[in-house]
Amino acid sequence: MALTHFSLTALRSFEVASRHLSFTKAAEELFLTRSAVSQQISQLENQIGVKLFHRINSRLVLSREGSLLAATVRKSLLNIESVLDSIRSSDISGKLVIGSLPSFGAKWLAPRLKHFVDLHPNVEIKLLSYVSLDDVISNGVDIAISFAKEKQPGICQEILLQDEIWPICSPSILRDDGGIATAGDLASYPMLHTTLEGLDFGASWDEWLAALNLPPFSSQRSLSFSRAYMMIEASSLGQGVGIAMRSLVEQDVRSGQLMRLFDFHVEASKLIALFYPEAAEHRPAVRAFSDWIHERIAIERA
Numbered sequence: 001m002a003l004t005h006f007s008l009t010a011l012r013s014f015e016v017a018s019r020h021l022s023f024t025k026a027a028e029e030l031f032l033t034r035s036a037v038s039q040q041i042s043q044l045e046n047q048i049g050v051k052l053f054h055r056i057n058s059r060l061v062l063s064r065e066g067s068l069l070a071a072t073v074r075k076s077l078l079n080i081e082s083v084l085d086s087i088r089s090s091d092i093s094g095k096l097v098i099g100s101l102p103s104f105g106a107k108w109l110a111p112r113l114k115h116f117v118d119l120h121p122n123v124e125i126k127l128l129s130y131v132s133l134d135d136v137i138s139n140g141v142d143i144a145i146s147f148a149k150e151k152q153p154g155i156c157q158e159i160l161l162q163d164e165i166w167p168i169c170s171p172s173i174l175r176d177d178g179g180i181a182t183a184g185d186l187a188s189y190p191m192l193h194t195t196l197e198g199l200d201f202g203a204s205w206d207e208w209l210a211a212l213n214l215p216p217f218s219s220q221r222s223l224s225f226s227r228a229y230m231m232i233e234a235s236s237l238g239q240g241v242g243i244a245m246r247s248l249v250e251q252d253v254r255s256g257q258l259m260r261l262f263d264f265h266v267e268a269s270k271l272i273a274l275f276y277p278e279a280a281e282h283r284p285a286v287r288a289f290s291d292w293i294h295e296r297i298a299i300e301r302a
Contacts, residue, residue: 006047011073013040014052018070021060093122096285099144102129103201103228104272107248109145116292123285143286145293148273156276158290161297163268164246165203165211167261168253170238180241180261183214190240191222192231202228203243203268211266232258247272250300 017026017037027034045052052066062070100109105127117125128141148159169180173189180186194202209216223240225231228248235242236257245268252258274293280286 007040007043010040010044012077013037014044014066015070015073015077017041017053017060018062018066018074021062023060092120092284092288094285095124095126096289097126097128097140097142098289099128099130099141099146101146101200103232103245103248104145105129106229107201107232107251111251112296115296116289119292120285120288123288142280142283143274143276143289145272145274148271154278156278156281158274158294160272160274160293161247161301162271163201165208165243165266165268166246166249166253167208167241167243168232168235168249168258169241169261170236171256171259172238173241174259183209183212183262186241186261187217189221191217192234192240192242193222193224194228194231195224195226200226200228201245201248201272202231203245205243207269208243208266212264 013026013030013032013036016029017023020026020029023034023037023041026032027037030037041052048065048069050065051063052069054061054063098109106129110127113125113127117123130141130144145160148157151157167186169189174180180189191205193205194200206216221240223231223234225234228244231242232244232249232252234240235244236252241261249258249260253260274290276286276290
């Protein structure tokens with residue numbers, strides 16, 4: 001029988017029902033009545049000449065033929081959906097101005113932006129660093145990454161993640177006498193930290209120590225930096241032991257350029273969020289970037 005004799009609606013109804021093994025749940029997903037779903041599947045069964053479902057003790061199960069058809073239909077629909085997504089992505093165009101706190105922009109976003117550009121080649125990206133969210137709102141930024149805060153009029157906020165605080169150092173700094181085995185050993189090394197934690201993605205030694213109920217360090221040897229990416233660079237060069245947000249150093253740890261010290265799970269007190277004007281909520285480029293960054297974070301934290 002030619003494919004044109006089969007209703008795409010009936011095939012879709014069958015695919016959804018085969019996933020849920022329930023006409024009622026399929027109807028809910030498709031925004032149809034249960035009767036309509038049942039009729040679509042009966043029509044398909046009549047055209048094929050086989051039963052696609054059986055009822056066993058009031059439970060709906062796929063027949064052998066139904067299982068074969070379900071797998072093929074599901075794969076075909078996913079292929080169609082993938083192609084449609086690709087077409088939609090290629091149609092997204094225009095300029096997108098992205099604002100980010102300096103270190104997150106330098107260490108997390110910039111290395112990953114090519115992936116977004118490859119998906120959306122017609123979007124012209126401009127990445128800016130800024131000091132505060134007020135700076136974003138007044139300077140024409142379309143979408144921004146910052147620390148979560150109370151709801152502001154006219155601004156949408158989406159939580160991206162709760163970061164972790166990681167002590168880090170270069171592998172070269174560890175001494176031959178056993179290196180750093182306990183938190184107390186840290187006092188033997190120069191301590192690197194950022195001084196503007198609230199205005200950049202810097203992490204705090206005080207916050208890490210307090211979370212573990214540890215006393216402050218007695219070491220007076222320290223280097224402070226106004227930006228986290230500066231401190232991370234100094235750490236990678238072996239100038240001391242640093243403290244950083246996981247999102248900023250995870251790739252460097254994976255590559256071996258930096259080492260994470262200890263495996264204590266210490267969550268940062270601030271959430272990282274995405275911001276954009278309410279008026280831009282349905283702009284294709286803004287939605288595409290929002291979807292992309294949520295997906296990248298989910299993949300990397302899985």
